[in-house]
Amino acid sequence: MKLSVPGRTAAAAVLAVAGLLATNAISTAAPAPKAAAAPDISVANVKAHLADLQAVADANGGNRAHGSAGYKASIDQLKSKLDAAGFTTSVQEFTASGETGYNLIADWPGGDEGKVVMAGAHLDSVSEGPGINDNGSGSAAILETALTVAREKYQPSKHLRFAWWGAEEIGLVGSSHYVDSLAGDDRSKISGYLNFDMISSPNAGYFVYDDDPAIEKTFKDYYAGLNVTTEPDDEGDGRSDHAPFQQAGVPVGGLFSGAERTKSAEQAQQWGGTAGEAFDKCYHSACDKESNIDGTALDRNSDAIAYAVWGLSS
């Protein structure tokens, strides 16, 4: 469900040009082209991808952990959907804890390959359960965003790349392997990496990574348009797949709906849900299954992802 969010209004464009004219910075240049408006991301489609990941876990011993048949089946399932949509996909192999791991990289043909906007999420679960919120939610949301790019035949000026990481749960191994494997100048071509790890926690919070200011502002603008307050994610540093990119000097940002920490009374007042309970009481547990999501958080965060992908790549 698409909710009103601040686009780049005509008034804002006029003010921007007026400001530049006042400083004589430009005389007759046309106003900056408006960023293409992001389409709605179908939360029903995102939930369908989660159902598919649940089915993979159900058919493979109940989890999708690094080294398991369930993880490789998850990779194969997403690759098939992306290939069918016209993405250029590649599977990057690595070894961790004596097992073969896999990253899935999907490039949308077109755009300036010297300016890459990346969106990523780890696809592996813990061995205790199917990992639907952690992190089927981020994986499914960026998958549906990518499929929407294809459906809309979106042609941004920057190049779009989507990535699903392996072995996050055993130490950010897949994303670290990807960054370490990049040639030096390829790192500098990534203009921003957006990370989505747990975005539909059942007792949801709305946390925005406070790393790169421009990326942070993009997400905060989106939520301001929904009149939903956000808080900086003050526990994320180093705790998910944006960390290797940040250490390599890539601007990073992302969204998070909370894990084992307890929601305060003030947070329950602003976001709803239950004070004194964990944002996700099934974190790293067998009960992190298809029912362990907040549909409103999933919907809002999926649309926020599209807003940022369109806004940062146009």
Ligand code: DTR
């Ligand atoms: N490490 C993630 C969960 C996690 C905990 N804190 C944050 C902050 C930002 C993103 C993710 C997380 C995991 O268990 O996969």
Ligand code: ZN
């Ligand atoms: Zn986890």
Ligand code: ZN
């Ligand atoms: Zn996670």
